[in-house]
Amino acid sequence: MNFKCDVKDDKLLCISTEDIKFNNLPKVLKKFILEGLNNEYEVIVFTDDAICENLEKVSYEYKDLIYNSLRVKRLKFEIYNSLSFNENSLEFTELLNYINNSNFNIRVIWDFNSIVKSIGNIELIDKCIKKIFSCSNKNIKNLVYVKNMSYNFNLFKDFCKKFDKIFILDRYREINFSVNEEIEKVLWILQSNAQLEYKNSTLLLFE
Structure with missing residues (x-):
């Protein structure tokens, strides 16, 4: 089996x-799993979406x-309630304690998509990321997934700089960037896209 990916x-x-x-995961997420x-x-997926029913569609092969x-x-889904979620939520704290005390090799997908969509900013997720990385030793690999939105530029920049690599998932394209070398390019692409999306949605309201 060849699952090599730049992760x-x-x-x-x-x-x-x-x-x-x-049921239509981008390559980087599919290969990460x-x-x-x-x-x-x-492999642990921390999500608010009960997606287990479509597992066979991750890769039928x-x-x-x-x-x-x-x-x-070996594959687990930890479901949380996005409506009541915060950095001290029980499900989140229990998973942090688990990876902090584990000697196994673990890959965790942190699906925070619904949270950033509902609150419209990155501050809560930034607090969570600090806790995640502080609890992760060398045998833990973390992949965080969020939706692109029009965030506060400086907060978003500080948030992105906490990672080693960023993957932009844009329709059928997947572009990866090294954070240390290309953070400005990443932010420009993302914020331009978010602003264009906002303008388009505003225009639709007046049609």
């Missing part, structure tokens, strides 16, 4: 210009790997 860094950020459906399972790592991983609890 060798430990702190990955995926920013999507559109909502992602679990499959590569981990194939290497017998534990490797559905046996997915089902077997679920059976032995």
